[in-house]
Amino acid sequence: MVRKMIAEALGTLVLVLFGCGAAVIAGADGASGIGLTGIALAFGLAIVAAAYGLGAISGAHLNPAVSLGMVAAGRMGWGDAFGYMLAQVIGAVLGAAVLYGIASGTAGYSIAQNGLGQNGYGAGYLGEYGLTAALLFEGAMTFLFVTVILGATGPGAAPGFAGLAIGLTLTAIHLVGIKVTGVSVNPARSIGPAVFVGGRAIADLWVFIVAPLAGGGLAGILHAIGLTRAED
Template identity: 75%
Template sequence: MTRKLIAEVIGTAILVLFGCGSAVIAGPDIGFTGISLAFGLAIVAAAYGLGAISGAHLNPAVSFGMVSAGRMSVAEAIQYSIAQIAGAILGAALLYMIASGKPGFALGEWGLGSNGYGPGYLGEYTLGAALIFEAVMTFLFVTVILGATGTGAAPGFAGLAIGLTLAAIHLVGINVTGVSVNPARSIGPAIFAGGAALAQLWVFIAAPLVGGLVAGALYKAGMTRAA
């Protein structure tokens, strides 16, 4: 378990450093498409580099989706989630140290790629839109993960399928919430940004967890009927 938890720390740090880093450091140059690809490629890298050790969940919504799918215990999911949050904080800390080395750097109200909604945040979508987007997209994301890693899935392609799905979700939704679908990914940057990012953090914990749990429960029900 220790090896698995270390892998989850490293993998989640990679996700935050690559994904949020692309927005903070290179955002004006690469745009939403580039940021979307950075998040997707980070997942591909972590999945193939660390997946054999821990499964590369990198996301409490995925771990608890595995619980509701009957593929993980609650105790394991809690340990994974703690490791993932620690990794996200590590990734955000490294990103802050790098980004703050540029003259004139300012953290801002939603700094380090924090998720948010409402007036002042990207497309200024409402709370309701943010909740629906995060719950639905996490549901779809976890559904893909469960299918790509389940019995009968094409071997060797899970990391690519999962990474491309995350990239597609970002292409659709960066303007809505910045795209979380991952409580750990949201917690790391919000801790450093504070303010509105921290006040709105509950949305990016609750909605993804609901989406992941529902995806796991439906997947389990489907597999049970198929059996």
């Protein structure tokens, strides 16, 4: 279990450092920035890297909503899930800490102004979508994301392609929704940057815990009862 927790922490660190790092360092604005498409690809490629590099150890959940979905689907026990979730949050905080250390190495960076890729919604945040839109987006997209994961890693799935399918799905979710919430679909990914940014990022954090967990849990339940599961 210790090896699995280390793998989950390291993989979640990679996700935060690559994905949020793309937003903070490479930038979404200006002619020299990689743009929203580049940020979406960074998140997706981070999942692909972690899935193939660490998946054999822990399954590379990297996300409390995924671990909850696995429990609801009957593919994981609560004890292991809590260990995974703890490791994921620790990894996300460490990833955000590393990113903060790198980003603050330039005089033009301010955490108050530039942030750490934290999630949010409402006035002053990206597309200024409201609370209802944020909850609906995060819940629905996490449901779809976990449904893909359960299918891609279940019996009958094409062997060797799970990491690619999952990474591309996360990329697509980001392509659709960065303007809505910055895209969480992962409570750990949201907690990491929020710890350092504080203020509004902490105040908004409940949205990015409640909605993804609800979506992931529902995906697991529907999988367990056979509605989204291939025939045995």
